[in-house]
Amino acid sequence: MLIEFIIYKSIICVAIFALSLGIAAYSTWWERKFAGLLQDRWGPSRAGKWGLLQPLADGGKMLFKEEIIPSVSNKVLFVLAPGLFIVTAIIAGVLIPWAKPVMIGDSIYPIQIADVNVGVIFLLSVGSVGVYGIMIGGWASNNKYSLLSAIRSSAQMISYELAMGISLIALIITAGGTLSFAEIVAAQDAGFANVVWQPLGFLIFFVCALAETNRAPFDLAECETELIGGYHTEYSAFKLGLFLFAEYINMFVSSAVMAGFYFGGYNFPFANELYTALGLQEGHWLISLIGFGAYFTKTLIFISVFMWIRWTIPRFRYDQLMNLGWKTLLPLSLLNLLITVIVEYFRGNINF
Amino acid sequence: MLGYTITQWTFGILSFLAIMFALMVVFSRNPVNSVLYLVLTFFCIAGHYLLLNAQFLAVVHIAVYAGAIMVLFLFVIMLMNLNQDTEPQKTALSKLIAGVIGGLLLIVLVGALKGTEQLQLTQYGHSDIGLVKNLGTVLFREYLFPFEIVSILLLSALVGAIMIGKKEIK
Numbered sequence: 001m002l003i004e005f006i007i008y009k010s011i012i013c014v015a016i017f018a019l020s021l022g023i024a025a026y027s028t029w030w031e032r033k034f035a036g037l038l039q040d041r042w043g044p045s046r047a048g049k050w051g052l053l054q055p056l057a058d059g060g061k062m063l064f065k066e067e068i069i070p071s072v073s074n075k076v077l078f079v080l081a082p083g084l085f086i087v088t089a090i091i092a093g094v095l096i097p098w099a100k101p102v103m104i105g106d107s108i109y110p111i112q113i114a115d116v117n118v119g120v121i122f123l124l125s126v127g128s129v130g131v132y133g134i135m136i137g138g139w140a141s142n143n144k145y146s147l148l149s150a151i152r153s154s155a156q157m158i159s160y161e162l163a164m165g166i167s168l169i170a171l172i173i174t175a176g177g178t179l180s181f182a183e184i185v186a187a188q189d190a191g192f193a194n195v196v197w198q199p200l201g202f203l204i205f206f207v208c209a210l211a212e213t214n215r216a217p218f219d220l221a222e223c224e225t226e227l228i229g230g231y232h233t234e235y236s237a238f239k240l241g242l243f244l245f246a247e248y249i250n251m252f253v254s255s256a257v258m259a260g261f262y263f264g265g266y267n268f269p270f271a272n273e274l275y276t277a278l279g280l281q282e283g284h285w286l287i288s289l290i291g292f293g294a295y296f297t298k299t300l301i302f303i304s305v306f307m308w309i310r311w312t313i314p315r316f317r318y319d320q321l322m323n324l325g326w327k328t329l330l331p332l333s334l335l336n337l338l339i340t341v342i343v344e345y346f347r348g349n350i351n352f
Numbered sequence: 353m354l355g356y357t358i359t360q361w362t363f364g365i366l367s368f369l370a371i372m373f374a375l376m377v378v379f380s381r382n383p384v385n386s387v388l389y390l391v392l393t394f395f396c397i398a399g400h401y402l403l404l405n406a407q408f409l410a411v412v413h414i415a416v417y418a419g420a421i422m423v424l425f426l427f428v429i430m431l432m433n434l435n436q437d438t439e440p441q442k443t444a445l446s447k448l449i450a451g452v453i454g455g456l457l458l459i460v461l462v463g464a465l466k467g468t469e470q471l472q473l474t475q476y477g478h479s480d481i482g483l484v485k486n487l488g489t490v491l492f493r494e495y496l497f498p499f500e501i502v503s504i505l506l507l508s509a510l511v512g513a514i515m516i517g518k519k520e521i522k
Contacts, residue, residue, distance in 0.1 A: 139384060155427070
């Protein structure tokens, strides 16, 4: 039984790890293709058909480039920082319930690495620990531009975490008072997805997710015109690659989180009717496969929206960023919480 | 394994790491390293909370201490640009006095802990008290008034910090 458990968990860990890395690699390809589409040009087209081998070529380039560690840097922390950043990016992915549990024989196998019962707070704390990678990298480079960028990004993350946390509290109230990711997704099985009850909450969460992943228009930490390359100015070769890679993993995970929290995850309209029409029992592997397909499609759509925004909206100024975080999003999220509590009270979901 | 359970092994290793990192906080010369060791200490303590079946406390501990407070610490220390040249050197006399006072404190602590081995520990409540549902119920039913008082205390601290931070008070 223990051996079986270990094998099952190892398979699922490796599968989700490989999925995160694969998606991150091909996000770079899709981002360039998408940019090409929006700017009326081809994008990568030389390596393989439609440039599909471009991520491999980039990876190879990163591996074989000369590696430079500045002599005045703090070497241990300089090497540690990219690893720390990518580890925290991957850790958040353990919570995502990719599909309905599969039943093999009598045992039930959830398609999720860990169903933490304080999942939502776990997600927030992993997000807040993630800033250490940037801060340590920026400081250890011993470069003023890197330091400024590290400080910018940490201030930005702390500011937007508040609004994000409060919009999640409203979501938890709507989802029936559970902090477990799997239960929040499962609660959207019947009825509407959470976004119907939480449109404002979703909007706030979306903007905060953009800011937390350091994506445009909130990518002030790597603002080329002011800070050269930001916190990774001094990095070269694969350490730089890890920093860039972790950004795409962050984007993938936060897209999956949004799809799960607000858009029903593996549920989709008339899913149960479809399963009944196909004559599938609860726990059949095909249900899980279809559900996984639905979840994955939603995630990819969100990743594309992230990119669409990046190539559409210009970067904010730093004071605009802070004003938006503290003076707009925070009061809005508090207002959203108040409205949620009142609405849920009259729907009869809260009793004092 | 050597007559100990996995829980006892985990406890032992976590305690060792926590004490080691705490010592490193004090002994490392570079303030940034100190802060990073303190973060590691917090992670070890969060591990202890997990052993006590208090998941909520563990995760909130990481989110608040490691994720928010220590980031601000790091923020300030990085901006101050401290290094060994600007570090104020203490005189021999103040080092001596500090050593004597620290030693006395150690003796008091060891003396206070000496009798604890004979204590019979009784378990209060049940082992699920740290789960977020039970914790919330207890906090908002039995201890609502102290909870609200604490929130007012925090609010006043917040207002005070903003007042101090303002350049000019109108």
